[in-house]
Amino acid sequence: MRSCSKVQTNPSSCKPPPAGNRCSKCQHGWESHGRMCYHFYNKTLTWDESRKNCKGLGGDLVKIDSEDEQRFLEGTLRGKMEANEDKFWIGLTDSKTESDWLWVDDSRLGMSFWSGTDYKMEPDNWTNNGENPEGEDCVRMGEKGGAENLKCWFDKSCKVPHKSICEKQAEEGILLSRCV
Ligand SMILES: [Ca+2]
Ligand SMILES: [Ca+2]
Helix, strand or coil: CEEHHHCCCCCCCCCCCCCCCEEEECCCCCEEECCEEEEEEEEEECHHHHHHHHHHCCCEECCCCCHHHHHHHHHHHHHHCCCCCCCEEEEEECCCCCCCCEECCCCECCCCCECECCCCECCCCCCHHHCCCCCCCEEEECCCCCCHHHCCEEEECCCCCEEEEEEEECEEEECCCCCC
8 A cells, every 4th residue: 555645635626535545644753664654763672671662652563574574674774773783673582482483473483584694694592602691582673784685683682772663553544636
């Protein structure tokens, strides 16, 4: 569905919009993509706190269902990240059972976009030589310079503060046409 962001005024002299001319509407501060709205939350919080915050805003941490959605998020983050470590939490965790990755709606991970280079493959459940004995059970994403093949997911200790991506369903609006 189209975004409602290009909605024009519809003076009374206009014909009513044709039936079925619907679009996705997001609240101020949320970005529209497909049928969903995304909020890129700028305050750094732990994964649990980030999730709580998203729920308070009427959504949840983002669940990535398609390559198209990953492309949208990856591209948007390039412009929002201030440094390469300035990554954003997403709604994926293996905190219940190690290596069993679940989305926040308890669905199992299907398509994935883990980061991988010759010397470091994610997820690695890195224990940081004992400083982080619990390993890494939450997922953050983003590459400031852009990710090769969209692969920019990293498992990380859930206690590290990060920015986050919240997601919720778009409302349905009607695309109006401008009369001049
Ligand atoms: Ca883990
Ligand atoms: Ca990792």
